[in-house]
Amino acid sequence: MDRRHGDPARHSRVATLLFPVNPDSASIVLLPGLHGTSGLFPPFVSALAEKNISSESCFALPLPVDISQEYMPLADHISACLPDGDLILVAESFSTPLAMILAERELSRVRGMILVAGFCYSPLPTGIGLLPLRPLLALSPPTALVKHFLTGESASSECLDAVMHTLRLAHSRVLASRVRTVLALSEAECPSPRGLPVMLIQARQDRLIPWEAQSRLERHFPDAHVVWIDGPHLLLQTEAHACACAVVSFLGSI
DSSP states (O other): OOOOOOSSOOEEEOOOOEEEEOOOOOEEEEEOTTTOOSOOOHHHHHHHTTTOOOOOOOOEEEOSSSSSSSSHHHHHHHTTOOOOOEEEEEEEEEGGHHHHHHHTTOOOOOEEEEESSOSSSSOOOOGGGGSOHHHHHHHHOHHHHIIIIIITTTTOOOHHHHHHHHHSOHHHHHHHHHHHHHHHOGGGOOOOTTOOEEEEEEETTTTSSSSHHHHHHHSSSOOOOEEEESSSSSHHHHHHHHHHHHHHHHHHHO
């Protein structure tokens, strides 16, 4: 049975995680980073599958490109695309404040929230807003820069190729709008739903999200289960197995 509502074309069916420790099932909603696509989730989904977790109806939801890229309009759009029933929200980087808003709105059916390389206020230097972001982001990113900030030097060629391909296809106008949304973000805009099980997966070698922002996110969710993983900003892509282990353990505890 199709549990989705809204426009089915907006969904990317990836997998459903059926928790062996719980007879109930929940849809896993995967929310992407700044690029806004579902194309970088396969390594993480494959790592989960290797842990004998059944695949049926977990959804990677791409972010729209034809509306305002501020978090509230994005939340309005994604809310209409969520599958029915219980949910686990898994969000990385740019989408972590979006997940907080969605969790607050859908608190009655969100069973848990996992934030990967996340933040609850702008982690970017304010001076970035003075740059001509759109023309800069229209350029193909140098491989060395992608390795430094996103994948690390030890990323596989397959991972690096996938990231480079995704970034080349991204609309510079949309990327620039999302960067400005992050620059304007304040902690007051990031709900911390009471009683919601939360896990924070933090990257020890994150060169994009500074330690101060990581620490502040931990204070924002003082009861969260925090896991630090050795790796760069794109943990779900470069350290998929370690992330999958952490997620499975967390899901078994809620």
